[in-house]
Amino acid sequence: MRIIAGKLRHRIIEMTNLDSTRETQDKVRGAIFNMIGPYLEGDYCLDLFAGSGAMAIEAYSRGINNIVMNDINKKALDICKKNCNSLGITNSEFYNVDYKEFKNINRHEYDLIILDPPYKMDDIENIIDSVYDILKNNAILVYEMGKESIYPEEYKSLKLIKNKEYGIKRVVVYKKEV
Secondary structure, three states, rough: OOOOOOOOOOOOOOOOOOOOOOOOHHHHHHHHHHHHHOOOOOOEEEEEEOOHHHHHHHHHOOOOOEEEEEOOOOHHHHHHHHHHHOOOOOOEEEOOOOHHHHHHHHHOOEEEEEEEOOOOOOOOOHHHHHHHOOOEEEEEEEEEEOOOOOOOOEEOOEEEEEEEEOEEEEEEEEEEEO
Protein backbone atom coordinates (compact mmCIF):
# COMPACT_ATOMS: atom_id res chain seq x y z
CA MET A 1 0.00 0.00 0.00
CA ARG A 2 1.27 3.48 -0.76
CA ILE A 3 0.63 7.06 0.34
CA ILE A 4 -1.27 8.86 -2.42
CA ALA A 5 -0.21 12.51 -2.09
CA GLY A 6 1.57 15.11 -0.02
CA LYS A 7 5.02 15.14 1.53
CA LEU A 8 5.11 11.31 1.85
CA ARG A 9 3.72 10.67 -1.64
CA HIS A 10 4.58 7.27 -3.12
CA ARG A 11 6.03 5.97 0.15
CA ILE A 12 5.05 2.39 0.94
CA ILE A 13 3.37 1.35 4.18
CA GLU A 14 2.73 -2.11 5.54
CA MET A 15 -0.77 -3.55 5.62
CA THR A 16 -2.12 -5.45 8.62
CA ASN A 17 -3.17 -8.61 6.75
CA LEU A 18 -5.53 -9.38 9.63
CA ASP A 19 -9.01 -10.84 9.24
CA SER A 20 -10.35 -8.26 11.69
CA THR A 21 -9.25 -5.22 9.64
CA ARG A 22 -10.20 -3.96 6.20
CA GLU A 23 -7.74 -1.70 4.41
CA THR A 24 -9.10 1.26 2.45
CA GLN A 25 -7.86 0.81 -1.10
CA ASP A 26 -5.54 3.46 -2.53
CA LYS A 27 -8.17 4.56 -5.06
CA VAL A 28 -10.87 5.04 -2.40
CA ARG A 29 -8.46 6.70 0.05
CA GLY A 30 -7.43 9.12 -2.70
CA ALA A 31 -11.09 9.87 -3.48
CA ILE A 32 -11.85 10.50 0.19
CA PHE A 33 -8.98 12.94 0.55
CA ASN A 34 -9.97 14.68 -2.67
CA MET A 35 -13.46 15.11 -1.14
CA ILE A 36 -12.16 16.60 2.10
CA GLY A 37 -9.18 18.44 0.62
CA PRO A 38 -10.83 21.87 0.75
CA TYR A 39 -11.54 21.33 4.46
CA LEU A 40 -8.29 19.58 5.42
CA GLU A 41 -6.22 21.65 7.78
CA GLY A 42 -5.36 21.71 11.43
CA ASP A 43 -3.41 20.29 14.27
CA TYR A 44 -4.95 16.92 15.10
CA CYS A 45 -6.41 13.93 13.28
CA LEU A 46 -7.86 10.89 15.05
CA ASP A 47 -8.20 7.54 13.29
CA LEU A 48 -10.34 5.68 15.83
CA PHE A 49 -10.32 2.27 14.09
CA ALA A 50 -6.85 2.68 12.61
CA GLY A 51 -5.94 -0.70 11.14
CA SER A 52 -2.59 0.00 9.43
CA GLY A 53 -2.90 3.75 10.07
CA ALA A 54 -3.08 4.50 6.32
CA MET A 55 -5.85 7.09 6.65
CA ALA A 56 -4.15 9.04 9.46
CA ILE A 57 -0.78 8.84 7.70
CA GLU A 58 -2.39 10.14 4.50
CA ALA A 59 -3.84 13.06 6.51
CA TYR A 60 -0.39 13.76 7.96
CA SER A 61 1.18 13.60 4.50
CA ARG A 62 -1.37 16.16 3.30
CA GLY A 63 -0.81 18.68 6.08
CA ILE A 64 -2.30 17.59 9.42
CA ASN A 65 0.34 18.25 12.09
CA ASN A 66 -0.35 15.44 14.59
CA ILE A 67 -2.00 12.04 14.22
CA VAL A 68 -3.60 9.87 16.86
CA MET A 69 -4.32 6.24 16.04
CA ASN A 70 -6.41 3.82 18.06
CA ASP A 71 -7.19 0.21 17.39
CA ILE A 72 -8.50 -2.45 19.72
CA ASN A 73 -6.30 -5.01 17.93
CA LYS A 74 -2.76 -4.84 19.33
CA LYS A 75 -1.25 -6.36 16.17
CA ALA A 76 -2.88 -3.66 14.03
CA LEU A 77 -1.58 -0.97 16.36
CA ASP A 78 1.93 -2.43 16.13
CA ILE A 79 1.69 -2.02 12.33
CA CYS A 80 0.65 1.63 12.83
CA LYS A 81 3.72 2.21 14.98
CA LYS A 82 5.97 0.43 12.50
CA ASN A 83 4.58 2.48 9.59
CA CYS A 84 5.08 5.78 11.44
CA ASN A 85 8.61 4.78 12.44
CA SER A 86 9.55 3.80 8.89
CA LEU A 87 8.24 7.14 7.58
CA GLY A 88 9.89 9.21 10.31
CA ILE A 89 6.58 10.48 11.72
CA THR A 90 7.22 11.57 15.27
CA ASN A 91 4.02 13.59 15.79
CA SER A 92 1.96 10.48 16.45
CA GLU A 93 0.23 8.82 19.39
CA PHE A 94 -1.08 5.28 19.68
CA TYR A 95 -3.85 3.81 21.82
CA ASN A 96 -5.11 0.27 22.22
CA VAL A 97 -8.61 0.67 23.69
CA ASP A 98 -12.20 0.00 22.74
CA TYR A 99 -13.67 3.00 20.89
CA LYS A 100 -16.16 3.59 23.73
CA GLU A 101 -13.29 4.10 26.18
CA PHE A 102 -11.19 6.37 23.97
CA LYS A 103 -12.72 9.69 25.05
CA ASN A 104 -11.88 8.84 28.67
CA ILE A 105 -8.14 8.79 27.92
CA ASN A 106 -8.09 11.38 25.14
CA ARG A 107 -6.15 14.63 25.61
CA HIS A 108 -6.99 16.54 22.41
CA GLU A 109 -9.70 18.11 20.30
CA TYR A 110 -9.63 17.13 16.64
CA ASP A 111 -9.83 18.91 13.30
CA LEU A 112 -10.40 15.59 11.50
CA ILE A 113 -11.79 12.31 12.80
CA ILE A 114 -11.84 9.19 10.67
CA LEU A 115 -14.22 6.35 11.55
CA ASP A 116 -13.93 3.05 9.72
CA PRO A 117 -15.28 0.43 12.12
CA PRO A 118 -16.03 -3.15 11.10
CA TYR A 119 -19.20 -3.05 9.00
CA LYS A 120 -20.97 -5.36 11.46
CA MET A 121 -20.74 -2.48 13.97
CA ASP A 122 -23.69 -0.70 12.41
CA ASP A 123 -24.64 1.49 15.39
CA ILE A 124 -23.53 4.59 13.53
CA GLU A 125 -25.08 7.24 15.78
CA ASN A 126 -23.52 5.77 18.95
CA ILE A 127 -20.11 5.62 17.27
CA ILE A 128 -20.43 9.24 16.12
CA ASP A 129 -21.61 10.22 19.60
CA SER A 130 -18.49 8.65 21.13
CA VAL A 131 -16.33 11.31 19.41
CA TYR A 132 -18.73 14.21 18.97
CA ASP A 133 -17.50 16.14 22.03
CA ILE A 134 -13.85 15.95 20.96
CA LEU A 135 -14.47 17.46 17.50
CA LYS A 136 -13.44 21.10 17.19
CA ASN A 137 -15.86 23.58 15.66
CA ASN A 138 -15.65 23.40 11.84
CA ALA A 139 -14.00 19.97 12.12
CA ILE A 140 -14.54 17.20 9.58
CA LEU A 141 -15.72 13.69 10.41
CA VAL A 142 -15.25 10.96 7.77
CA TYR A 143 -17.24 7.75 8.24
CA GLU A 144 -16.71 4.63 6.12
CA MET A 145 -19.59 2.16 6.38
CA GLY A 146 -21.35 -0.60 4.48
CA LYS A 147 -23.21 0.61 1.39
CA GLU A 148 -26.61 -0.33 2.86
CA SER A 149 -26.00 1.29 6.25
CA ILE A 150 -28.52 3.79 7.59
CA TYR A 151 -26.83 7.03 8.60
CA PRO A 152 -28.14 10.39 9.83
CA GLU A 153 -28.31 13.34 7.43
CA GLU A 154 -27.57 15.53 10.45
CA TYR A 155 -26.38 14.71 13.94
CA LYS A 156 -26.41 17.45 16.58
CA SER A 157 -24.39 20.20 14.84
CA LEU A 158 -22.84 17.84 12.26
CA LYS A 159 -24.04 18.54 8.73
CA LEU A 160 -23.63 16.03 5.91
CA ILE A 161 -21.46 17.56 3.17
CA LYS A 162 -20.51 14.50 1.07
CA ASN A 163 -21.95 11.04 0.44
CA LYS A 164 -20.36 8.63 -2.05
CA GLU A 165 -20.53 4.90 -2.73
CA TYR A 166 -17.49 2.80 -3.64
CA GLY A 167 -18.39 -0.83 -4.34
CA ILE A 168 -19.59 -2.34 -1.05
CA LYS A 169 -18.82 0.77 1.01
CA ARG A 170 -20.29 4.20 1.54
CA VAL A 171 -18.28 7.21 2.67
CA VAL A 172 -20.08 10.08 4.36
CA VAL A 173 -18.41 13.30 5.38
CA TYR A 174 -19.79 15.63 8.04
CA LYS A 175 -18.75 19.10 9.11
CA LYS A 176 -19.29 20.34 12.65
CA GLU A 177 -20.93 23.72 12.29
CA VAL A 178 -21.04 26.32 15.04
